[in-house]
Amino acid sequence: MSEPLPPTSIRELIEQFIHDRFATKTEKLAPDDPAYLKLQQQFELQTWLADAARRVGQLQVVTHSLKAIHPEAKGTNLYVEPGQLHGKEGVGSHCLPTDFEGDVVGNAAALDVYKFLKLRWQGRSLLELALENDESLIDALSEDRAEAQAWVHAFAGIVEPKGTPSSHARGKQIYWLVGDEPTDNASYHLLAPLYATALTHRFYAQVSPNTWFFGDHNKAARKALRERTAFEGGYTSYPNLAVQKLGGTKPQNISQLNSERGGQNYLLASLPPTWTSREVYAPMRDVFRAFNGRPEVRRIVGELKRFLEAEPAKNMHTRDLRDDLTTMLVDELMLFTLDIHSLAAGWTADEKCQLAPEEQYWLDPERGLEDADFDDARRRADWQEAVSSRAALWLNRELNHKSQLSFGDPEHQHWKSQFEGIVTEFRRQVDDLQDALRDDVDDPDDPDAPEGDAA
Incomplete structure (x- = not known):
């Protein structure tokens, strides 16, 4: 047609x-x-x-x-x-x-x-x-x-604005000193900040192609950087980029553009110029025991546990707060994953490693670059499902421990769905990266391979 x-x-x-x-x-x-x-x-x-x-x-x-x-x-x-x-x-x-x-x-x-x-x-x-x-x-x-x-x-x-200009009790309000006498109420001007949504969307569109490993351009740039070969075009990176989630599970409640972004809003890092990484240890026996040892994880689990033990009303506010805390745990699991990925590839091949195969596929993907059998098994396995299920079991266990809570299969399924969405997306990104890294060992006789010395 x-x-x-x-x-x-x-x-x-x-x-x-x-x-x-x-x-x-x-x-x-x-x-x-x-x-x-x-x-x-x-x-x-x-x-x-x-x-x-x-x-x-x-x-x-x-x-x-x-x-x-x-x-x-x-x-x-x-x-x-x-x-x-x-x-x-x-x-x-x-x-x-x-x-x-x-x-x-x-x-x-x-x-x-x-x-x-x-x-x-x-x-x-x-x-x-x-x-x-x-x-x-x-x-x-x-x-x-x-x-x-x-x-x-x-x-x-x-x-045009609808109705008389107004703020709201749940909006932010700032008393700004415009006079000379801070003890005089008349010396202040009341400001009601609004969110620069058009600017945020433009910024999101500019940053997104340069995050993680999306886009052929970025993959080619990273490959050239590793090989120290010439590359035509710029390469942009945003270290320590943060994501602010607006709207929880219902981003459309905020605005149309927020919904198009899935509620994601990028925040550039504002950090001291030096960064000291904490020492990372390989979890040889129990992944989630190691994960549970992180202070931020314990804090979030404790907050979620106290909230649920208070028997909050079964309404949208309760569901949103519960899901927001769970999302924070999912984010912590991804940070934990990235920390473990910083270890030397192949650490799970050590005979002392007692992790299940699915956990090895999750935490040591670069082992597949040297171990073809491991890589083939990792790609065939639905390891993201097993990891999400174990994460849900861990969370149920932590919430039930020394508590009046008694969570079972329904809660397990809910936690699992929360973890599985991001773990599945993370797997896709890891697979994309692995495919890009394989370009390093392409056939040197490939006519499309770069020729000559690095510029």
């Missing part, structure tokens, strides 16, 4: 968008189905545009949001063009380019209207045209100029 021809006007662009949405909604319906006929009426051009102009009031496009400060905060969000901000020496939202992506908050059921406003015509979005009260957009929407003008006004209103 051939691709549709590109639209030749704004009108055609709009018609194509509405037609595509109608086709998606009705792909499983027969033309004589009453539901099909009802949708056909709803997706008539003027009917859909009129409805979109009504529903757009349920959304707000923002550059700075409040919900990222606290998910239960309800107050004013702001949309501010970068050019309207005061220029500073530091990096901020004022540095964003003109094609920055705004975030959207509000009723998720109306997001199709935002997708409509993101349509681009000759390098500019329909939202940009609406904000400029563009004549070509007005002409494209309706032959009735008054009607078209009203719709453009409604669409442009998506960037």
